[in-house]
Amino acid sequence: MSAGAAKAAALDLADPLRGKRDLFQLPAGIIYLDGNSLGPPPKAAFAELEQAARREWGEGLIRSWNDAGWWSLTDTLGDRIGRLIGAAPGETVVTDTTSINVFKALHAALALRPQRHLILAERDSFPTDLYIAEGVAASRPGAELRLAGDNADLADMIDERTAVVLINHVDYRTGALHDMAHLTRCAHQAGALVVWDLCHSAGIVPIELDTLDVDFAIGCTYKYLNGGPGAPAFIFANRRHHDGLVQPLSGWWAHAAPFAMESGYRPAAGIRRLLCGTQPILSLRALKAALDVLDGIEIKAIRAKSLALTGFFMELVEPICREFGARIITPHNDSRGSQVAIALEQAYPVVQALIARGIIGDFRAPDIMRFGFAPLYLGFREVADAVAALHDVLASGAWRDPKFSTKALVT
Numbered sequence: 024m025s026a027g028a029a030k031a032a033a034l035d036l037a038d039p040l041r042g043k044r045d046l047f048q049l050p051a052g053i054i055y056l057d058g059n060s061l062g063p064p065p066k067a068a069f070a071e072l073e074q075a076a077r078r079e080w081g082e083g084l085i086r087s088w089n090d091a092g093w094w095s096l097t098d099t100l101g102d103r104i105g106r107l108i109g110a111a112p113g114e115t116v117v118t119d120t121t122s123i124n125v126f127k128a129l130h131a132a133l134a135l136r137p138q139r140h141l142i143l144a145e146r147d148s149f150p151t152d153l154y155i156a157e158g159v160a161a162s163r164p165g166a167e168l169r170l171a172g173d174n175a176d177l178a179d180m181i182d183e184r185t186a187v188v189l190i191n192h193v194d195y196r197t198g199a200l201h202d203m204a205h206l207t208r209c210a211h212q213a214g215a216l217v218v219w220d221l222c223h224s225a226g227i228v229p230i231e232l233d234t235l236d237v238d239f240a241i242g243c244t245y246k247y248l249n250g251g252p253g254a255p256a257f258i259f260a261n262r263r264h265h266d267g268l269v270q271p272l273s274g275w276w277a278h279a280a281p282f283a284m285e286s287g288y289r290p291a292a293g294i295r296r297l298l299c300g301t302q303p304i305l306s307l308r309a310l311k312a313a314l315d316v317l318d319g320i321e322i323k324a325i326r327a328k329s330l331a332l333t334g335f336f337m338e339l340v341e342p343i344c345r346e347f348g349a350r351i352i353t354p355h356n357d358s359r360g361s362q363v364a365i366a367l368e369q370a371y372p373v374v375q376a377l378i379a380r381g382i383i384g385d386f387r388a389p390d391i392m393r394f395g396f397a398p399l400y401l402g403f404r405e406v407a408d409a410v411a412a413l414h415d416v417l418a419s420g421a422w423r424d425p426k427f428s429t430k431a432l433v434t
């Protein structure tokens with residue numbers, strides 16, 4: 024047994040989350056290192072979908088809006104996500120997509136700072152955040168989007184003209200974890216508000232939104248929360264902003280009396296103002312099953328294993344990077360999420376060659392291999408096996424096969 028395999032065996036034995044893997048449906052022969060993009064299905068999601076579709080929809084029909092709690096799923100699931108992100112009950116709803124929630128949060132923030140006109144964001148932000156911010160700026164007379172080159176610049180750029188700062192908690196490419204306490208403080212000191220994108224940190228990094236007095240946060244539920252492809256996103260608004268919450272997608276679910284069918288809009292009280300229209304109940308129910316898996320697990324325990332998995336991967340992969348001219352671009356200290364990114368000229372075909380062997384990571388342009396480590400269903404042995412396969416793909420030149428260079432639609 025290699026030293027890596029022996030260490031992996033010892034780490035697996037001592038892993039308190041080891042038993043959680045059985046709760047997930049994962050195909051045999053696959054090492055899944057892409058839970059940072061799409062989490063696998065919790066087995067209970069299938070039964071939950073069956074129940075929601077056959078019993079509640081099929082038999083309960085429209086009665087299920089009340090009888091099965093469909094109407095309030097946005098709030099009940101929102102509060103359960105709230106527990107994971109340090110939000111009090113009544114501050115989070117599950118609804119719409121991350122992109123749409125960025126739109127609502129930015130508009131709400133601008134409305135709370137009417138004398139200011141700047142939206143600040145990172146140039147390396149996940150593109151949808153920037154595209155939406157561009158759209159918001161274009162739709163508000165005088166509003167302007169400014170982009171910062173990196174984290175330090177972002178803090179420096181915040182001034183008395185800044186209405187809102189939109190920040191990714193974890194950089195989707197490099198895996199770097201931004202300092203939420205520091206950047207939120209910088210924004211507040213200048214009188215600006217913050218919107219945090221938690222797509223790559225919800226369910227995997229301890230987050231204290233209320234303690235840090237964060238204004239708004241948004242995030243998806245299909246990555247580390249395992250809610251399924253296209254699962255509805257969430258949006259958080261600090262309770263102190265609820266009375267002044269305004270957002271332009273003022274649909275009937277955000278109305279004070281949705282079934283009064285009034286012709287004019289009157290905002291609902293509290294966080295429900297951030298809803299818009301009818302939600303995908305079947306998807307919400309898959310998410311409910313996924314959140315059940317997290318019940319009783321402390322994010323601190325997930326974080327400890329996440330750091331151990333990514334640390335172990337970096338330790339094993341470092342010599343391989345040196346041998347083949349690759350470079351780990353994820354921070355080695357604890358300022359990282361749960362993925363490791365490696366820059367390598369041949370990143371695309373190497374990732375494809377790994378996928379052909381059942382080791383699923385992904386590629387991000389121009390030259391990055393991303394490997395995500397989800398502590399609920401990954402073990403250390405799999406990390407060691409994945410690194411061994413990476414070495415083999417590089418050393419054998421297997422990645423040179425032309426079939427690995429054909430670009431797929433989703434990479």
Ligand SMILES: Cc1ncc(COP(=O)(O)O)c(C=O)c1O
Pocket residue numbers: 120121122123149151152191195220222223243256
């Ligand atoms: C940081 C971040 N924001 C937003 C999104 C996507 O938003 P949406 O769910 O609206 O497609 C992603 C998707 O990977 C992401 O990584």
